[in-house]
Amino acid sequence: MAKIVIPDSAHAALNELRTADIVVGIPSYNNARTIGHVVQAAHAGLLKYFPQFTAVIVNSDGGSSDGTRDVVLSASMQDARLLMLSTPVKPVNRLSVPYHGIPGKGSAFRLIFQIASNLGAKACAVVDSDLRSITPEWIDLLLRPVVHAEYDFVAPYYHRHKYDGTITNSIVYPLTRALYGHRLRQPIGGDFGVSQRLLRRYLERDDWETDVARYGIDIWMTTVAVAEGFRVCQSFLGAKLHDAKDPGSDLSAMLQQVVGSVFTLMQEYEPAWSLISGSQDIDLFGFRYDVGLDPIEVNLERMLVNFRRGCEELKEVWQLALSPETLEQIDLLAAATASPATFHIEDELWVRLIFEFACAHHKRRLDRGTLLRSLTPLYIGRVASFVIETRDLTAPEVDQRVENLCLTFEALKPRLVAQWKGSAGQAPRTAPEAAIPQHVAAQKELEV
Amino acid sequence: MIRTLQEVLERVIARFYTQITTYLPPLIVAVAILVVAFLFAKFCQWLLTRLFKGAGFDRFLRETGISSVVDDSGHLHAVSIAASCVFWLVFAGGVLSALSVFDTKLTTQFVETAVFLFPKVVTAGAIVLAGIWLGRYFGRAILVWAHNEAIPHARRIAAGVRALVVCIAIVAASDTLGFAPNVFLAAFIIVVGGAALAASLAVGLGGRQTVQRFMEEDTRHATEPEEPLWRHL
Ligand SMILES: Nc1nc2c(ncn2[C@@H]2O[C@H](COP(=O)(O)OP(=O)(O)OP(=O)(O)O)[C@@H](O)[C@H]2O)c(=O)[nH]1
Ligand SMILES: [Mg+2]
Numbered sequence: 138m139a140k141i142v143i144p145d146s147a148h149a150a151l152n153e154l155r156t157a158d159i160v161v162g163i164p165s166y167n168n169a170r171t172i173g174h175v176v177q178a179a180h181a182g183l184l185k186y187f188p189q190f191t192a193v194i195v196n197s198d199g200g201s202s203d204g205t206r207d208v209v210l211s212a213s214m215q216d217a218r219l220l221m222l223s224t225p226v227k228p229v230n231r232l233s234v235p236y237h238g239i240p241g242k243g244s245a246f247r248l249i250f251q252i253a254s255n256l257g258a259k260a261c262a263v264v265d266s267d268l269r270s271i272t273p274e275w276i277d278l279l280l281r282p283v284v285h286a287e288y289d290f291v292a293p294y295y296h297r298h299k300y301d302g303t304i305t306n307s308i309v310y311p312l313t314r315a316l317y318g319h320r321l322r323q324p325i326g327g328d329f330g331v332s333q334r335l336l337r338r339y340l341e342r343d344d345w346e347t348d349v350a351r352y353g354i355d356i357w358m359t360t361v362a363v364a365e366g367f368r369v370c371q372s373f374l375g376a377k378l379h380d381a382k383d384p385g386s387d388l389s390a391m392l393q394q395v396v397g398s399v400f401t402l403m404q405e406y407e408p409a410w411s412l413i414s415g416s417q418d419i420d421l422f423g424f425r426y427d428v429g430l431d432p433i434e435v436n437l438e439r440m441l442v443n444f445r446r447g448c449e450e451l452k453e454v455w456q457l458a459l460s461p462e463t464l465e466q467i468d469l470l471a472a473a474t475a476s477p478a479t480f481h482i483e484d485e486l487w488v489r490l491i492f493e494f495a496c497a498h499h500k501r502r503l504d505r506g507t508l509l510r511s512l513t514p515l516y517i518g519r520v521a522s523f524v525i526e527t528r529d530l531t532a533p534e535v536d537q538r539v540e541n542l543c544l545t546f547e548a549l550k551p552r553l554v555a556q557w558k559g560s561a562g563q564a565p566r567t568a569p570e571a572a573i574p575q576h577v578a579a580q581k582e583l584e585v
Numbered sequence: 586m587i588r589t590l591q592e593v594l595e596r597v598i599a600r601f602y603t604q605i606t607t608y609l610p611p612l613i614v615a616v617a618i619l620v621v622a623f624l625f626a627k628f629c630q631w632l633l634t635r636l637f638k639g640a641g642f643d644r645f646l647r648e649t650g651i652s653s654v655v656d657d658s659g660h661l662h663a664v665s666i667a668a669s670c671v672f673w674l675v676f677a678g679g680v681l682s683a684l685s686v687f688d689t690k691l692t693t694q695f696v697e698t699a700v701f702l703f704p705k706v707v708t709a710g711a712i713v714l715a716g717i718w719l720g721r722y723f724g725r726a727i728l729v730w731a732h733n734e735a736i737p738h739a740r741r742i743a744a745g746v747r748a749l750v751v752c753i754a755i756v757a758a759s760d761t762l763g764f765a766p767n768v769f770l771a772a773f774i775i776v777v778g779g780a781a782l783a784a785s786l787a788v789g790l791g792g793r794q795t796v797q798r799f800m801e802e803d804t805r806h807a808t809e810p811e812e813p814l815w816r817h818l
Binding site for chain 1: 722725726728729730732733735739740
């Protein structure tokens with residue numbers, strides 16, 4: 138089992154609690170401003186929807202200096218306002234524990250899972266502490282499929298602004314969908330429900346001290362669940378409104394952790410993904426409705442400058458990972474940044490590029506950290522292209538674009554498999570491009 | 586008169602004769618050794634190429650990035666390089682044994698030095714190669730880091746780092762050779778010190794304005810509230 142990570146201070150509390158049926162975990166790091174609302178929502182949700190269960194809210198804190206932990210323990214509940222159908226039989230306990238070890242979201246999750254496992258919880262949900270749109274229903278939606286329908290993993294499904302979740306839309310969702318054949322729309326959403334069985338599986342794994350300890354955790358949880366055949370579903374949660382990213386936060390580090398985790402897991406689960414083609418829908422619970430979303434500002438000009446600078450500076454690194462054809466096309470794109478209105482990175486080029494990065498990572502053409510970090514300007518370029526392309530599009534139209542990208546990922550997958558297994562550094566020229574489904578081709582014509 | 590001439594001539598011929606009789610046989614042996622060594626070396630080269638052809642050795646080197654140390658284009662054929670190394674090694678061994686046939690003070694000394702120096706040369710070569718590899722490794726890492734941090738002149742910084750690492754490797758290599766390490770160390774210090782001096786002079790003298798402008802630009806960048814590209818990932 139994993140090295141013990143529960144700090145001594147929490148042991149007394151755990152001994153007192155002894156067992157719990159449900160654990161709701163909230164990771165935090167300087168979230169005093171928003172965590173009160175999240176704790177209240179979780180508390181209310183547990184009282185309202187799981188009154189007959191013993192439940193604990195566990196806040197796993199990464200050493201906040203803004204009083205986050207005090208807020209967790211003191212956020213008051215106005216029980217009267219909750220329209221309870223039945224009086225709760227069991228109280229909801231709260232616990233705020235600091236974790237030790239590698240700083241990061243994953244380490245926070247590890248402690249939550251460890252505590253849930255020690256308490257023998259049947260189900261565990263985790264929710265981000267910067268959420269503003271969380272309601273008590275979320276707790277129900279994330280836990281009910283586990284508690285009452287024997288699902289092992291509940292992923293979130295929300296409406297997000299078209300420029301929110303761009304790592305999800307441009308890389309993680311299409312890639313995991315093409316790899317494992319499950320249409321899990323928010324694989325790194327951050328809010329999940331997990332069964333005891335899957336929780337134990339997570340804890341017995343030995344890769345906790347990698348990028349999984351940081352932002353790799355979300356995709357790691359999702360991938361382990363789908364690749365190892367656990368029962369997965371999604372719950373519709375409405376809108377995801379959360380805090381803007383700290384401007385000082387390091388985009389390339391986050392990208393490295395998330396994409397690095399996807400690539401590393403590809404290695405382990407090669408037998409699982411290499412035979413899959415196409416994809417299938419995943420059960421979706423909850424009642425779908427439309428929502429208004431916070432607008433998101435983007436600085437297109439700076440994105441394009443960043444992309445062009447990357448093309449000028451990082452070619453010698455990309456050379457080790459990308460095929461000459463891909464490099465050539467990137468060169469053309471660098472020149473195209475001069476006219477932002479028409480700048481466009483095609484789906485097919487993007488897919489090939491991601492596949493080539495995955496293979497370079499697999500074959501260790503160069504240091505993996507360097508490889509992954511060199512993806513940043515390319516990713517920024519792709520986001521810029523997406524922003525330009527979808528500027529005047531409505532949410533459903535944008536969804537269709539993402540869907541098209543997914544289909545391209547799926548269509549080019551044979552190429553990935555060949556490149557991954559093949560000895561030659563280059564992709565076979567017999568391009569399976571021809572295999573791009575008719576409707577994508579038709580769609581492209583319509584766009585022109 | 587004629588007599589004396591004849592005597593001189595006879596002496597010359599006698600000396601020449603003794604010289605021929607002492608040196609010709611070893612010379613013939615030496616040439617024979619050389620020829621045999623050459624043939625044997627060629628054979629070794631051929632054998633090695635044959636044995637490792639298609640053994641995936643090249644691929645291994647390419648994928649571990651070792652081959653990029655020598656040749657960045659990735660068209661390196663490690664087997665043929667290793668084979669020619671073996672050829673030259675065997676052949677050099679032949680040359681040394683051929684020399685030792687003469688058994689004079691000079692040749693003995695030469696052979697001894699060569700044999701004594703050989704492991705050191707190999708070590709020094711390995712150190713330099715490792716330096717090049719490390720230089721590449723760090724150079725790339727620094728390049729990507731500097732790019733992502735939006736540090737200007739990322740490529741030049743990376744090239745500098747690469748050169749520095751290689752310089753250090755060369756100093757270390759010359760040290761193992763016992764080959765005037767002080768000269769290299771001094772050169773190294775002069776280069777680094779010179780660069781620093783040049784930089785400070787540039788600030789102090791002519792380059793002042795340029796540098797100032799550069800710094801101003803930099804601080805302007807820094808004081809601009811660094812807005813993120815977009816707020817969510
Ligand atoms: N304990 C702990 N929690 C963290 C750490 N980093 C992030 N978190 C928590 O993880 C949750 C999500 O973090 P965010 O930074 O908002 O990441 P995100 O929402 O997935 O990413 P964006 O979509 O870019 O906003 C929040 O509840 C954070 O408090 C950390 O280092 N330690
Ligand atoms: Mg967030």
